[in-house]
Amino acid sequence: MRNLHETLRSEHHLKHFGRLQYGLFLKSIGLSLDGALAFWRAEFTKKMDPDKFDKQYAYHVRHSYGKEGKRANYTPYSCMKIIMSNTPTQGDHHGCPFRHWDRSHMTTMLQSHGLSSKDGQSVLEFVESSHYQLACQKYFEITHKLQSAPFSLEHPSQYFAESRRVRGGLDSMPKTEPGGMESGQGDASGVECEDESVAMDVTAEISPLARFDLDAAIIFSDILVVPQAMGMTVEMVKGKGPHFPERLDSPEDMKKLSLSVDVDKELGYVFSAISLTRRRLEGKVPLIGFCGAPWTLMSYMIEGGGSNTISRAKAWLYRHKDASHQLLQAITDVCVEYLEGQVKAGAQALQVFESHAGILGTKQFEEFSLLYLTQIANKLRERLQQSGLPNVPLIVFAKGAHYALPDLGSSGYDVVGIDWTHDPSEARRAVGGGVCLQGNLDPCALYGSKEDIVGRVQEMVRGFGRQSWIANLGHGIYPDMDPEHLKVFVDSVHSLSQQSV
Ligand SMILES: Cc1c2[nH]c(c1CCC(=O)O)Cc1[nH]c(c(CCC(=O)O)c1C)Cc1[nH]c(c(CCC(=O)O)c1C)Cc1[nH]c(c(CCC(=O)O)c1C)C2
Incomplete structure (x- = not known):
């Protein structure tokens, strides 16, 4: 399915059996008919007139959902059916890679998916003895770091379900609030979501929107996902958060990075998810896209994960100033293209998270953060204009950067997000007029009683006053927070802010 998805993304087309195999699989994992129509249409119309799609292809999508012709409820193909029927020929992409690909193609695929030659060999041994499902199962075990999978693989949808289970899939991921800060610690590997671009769409249905x-x-x-697109491996470790097995230790290591990234290719799955989610939202609420700011991303790449001191990354700023700028510039360039791609895909506002601003002092913030934040805003606006895309509102959130509010207020962003440590009225004075503020209740206030939350929201509403303001938490929420308390926050923001206008 990954091969079919990648081919569809790069060629914007799949032949009949490819559409059938992949389409029925998507249906089986929960993609609705509307979602499927939007998904195929978005991809096909990159190369084809929308009218042609509607006339020639939409019928088949509806057909596979039992809405046309004999209205049968077609079931997705099992591994056995894929292995045994419709052998692919030149130009086809359906089938089972383990059964239908030649050895060199298979070897290249295994390498490009990060398997060592020893692991690759253990998969190929099954292929050579014609045990294609076992080869696939072996591949699953290796890529999911399992000694032995406790099931026998019969069906692509089973592969998908098991993968989500092992990786603590989307259903079990805690979700956040509107400004969308941090989710909690998932089970594993949430960032490896390239083959889940469609599943992200499914999250629109289970997202907090349905609940709050x-x-x-x-x-x-x-x-x-940006460091990942630049060639780094990012793993999500249960209870610990992100981990880079090969962090950047010295400027020498920058050689391992891809400094000119094909953003459409590497991050196209996010763009698809945005387009699909936009359609699924049906205009009910706007969709925000986002990226990490260059300094924050650089610090994760050097630290290899979360860190209290961020001292390794800060050491670079003192010891390797030129290399730091080179890295920050490379990240900035990817971010600009990535954000532009998100708007093109349908994002209606963009937020840039400088989560590690607070660890910098004024001078270093100016040199290593603000410079690039400003560049992102300016370059992005220029590119959006050149491409005829909407000039969407830009939000900057620089956590802990008290000293930087006046600069952030004039850095080219429409909205400045503030964390809970700011006093709202002082923040208002510091950023100056013309800028909207966003924030800032302490997320931990949600641990308090419902009455207490209402009181704190009241205080917050008063603090921000009547100038433009987006009510939000001052950072992300934690998995152990009671969703009912989040509901009290959201509902009291609505009722109290209405009373104050
Ligand atoms: C998909 C995902 C997210 N977070 C993490 C994952 C991986 C899987 C998981 O553990 O849930 C772990 C994940 N990702 C990150 C962390 C923090 C690691 C650390 O520094 O300790 C964790 C646990 C890194 C991250 N990630 C993000 C920031 C900026 C905001 C902030 O300051 O917190 C940062 C710093 C932004 C982010 N991250 C995410 C969103 C989407 C909205 C949502 O569902 O929560 C957003 C907006 C979602």
């Missing part, structure tokens, strides 16, 4: 009266949605992704 929110005014915006944020796309389900993570800031660390």
Whole structure:
């Protein structure tokens, strides 16, 4: 399915059996008919007139959902059916890679998916003895770091379900609130979501929107997809968060990075998720896209994960100033293209997270953070204009950067997000007029009683006053927070802010 998805993304077309195999699989994992129509249409019309799609292809999508012709409820193909029937020929992409690909193609695929030659060999041994499902199962075990999978693989949808289970899939991921800060610690590997681009769409249905009266949605992704697109491996470790097995230790290591990234290719799955989610939202609320700011991303790449001191990354700023700028510039360039791609895909506002601003002092913030934040805003606006894309509102959130509010207020962003440590009225004075503020209740206030939350929201509403303001938490929530308390926050923001206008 990954091969079919990647081919569809790069060629914007799949032949009949490819569409059938992949389409029925998507249906089986929960993609609705509307979602499927939007998904195929978005991809096919990159190369084809929308009218042609509607006339020639939409019928087949509806057909596979039992809405046309004999209205049968077609079931997705099992491994055995894929292995045994419709052998692919030149130009086809359906079938089972283990059964239908030649050895060199298979070897290249295994390498490009990060398997060592020893692991690759253990998969190939099964292929050579014609045990294709066992080869696939072996591949699953290796890529999911399992000694032995406790099931026998019979069906692509089973592969998908088991993978989500092992990786603590989307259903079990805690979700956040409107401004969308951090999700909690998932089980594993959430950032490896390239083959889940469609599943991200499914999250629109299970997202907090169904549960809370929110005014915006944020796309389900993570800031660390950018380092990943630049060639780094990012793993999500249970209870620990992101981990880079090969962090950047010295400027020498930058050689391992891809400094000119094909953003459409590497991050196209996020763009698909945005387009699909936009359609699924049906205009009910706007969709926010986002990225991490260059300094924050650089610090994860050097630290290899979360860190209290961020001292390794800060050491670079003192010891390797030129290399730091080179790295920050390379990340900035990817971010600009990535954000532009998100708008093109349908994002209606963009937020840039400088989560590690607070560890810098004024001078270093100016040199290593603000410079690039400003560049992102300016270059992005220029590119959006050149491409005829909407000049969407830009939000900057620089956590802990008290000293930087006046600079952030004039850095080219429409909205400045503030964390809970700021006093709202002082923040208002510091950023100056013309800028909207966003924030800032302490997320931990949600641990308090419901009455207490209402009181604190009241205080917050008073603090921000009547100038433009987006109510939000001052950072992300934690998995152990009671969703009912989040509901009290959201509902009291609505009722109390209405009373104050
Ligand atoms: C998909 C995902 C997210 N977070 C993480 C994952 C991986 C899987 C998981 O553990 O849930 C872990 C994940 N991702 C990150 C962390 C923090 C690691 C650390 O520094 O300790 C964790 C646990 C890194 C990250 N990720 C993000 C930031 C910026 C905001 C902030 O300051 O917290 C940062 C710093 C942004 C982010 N991250 C995410 C969103 C989408 C909205 C949502 O569903 O929550 C957003 C907007 C989602």
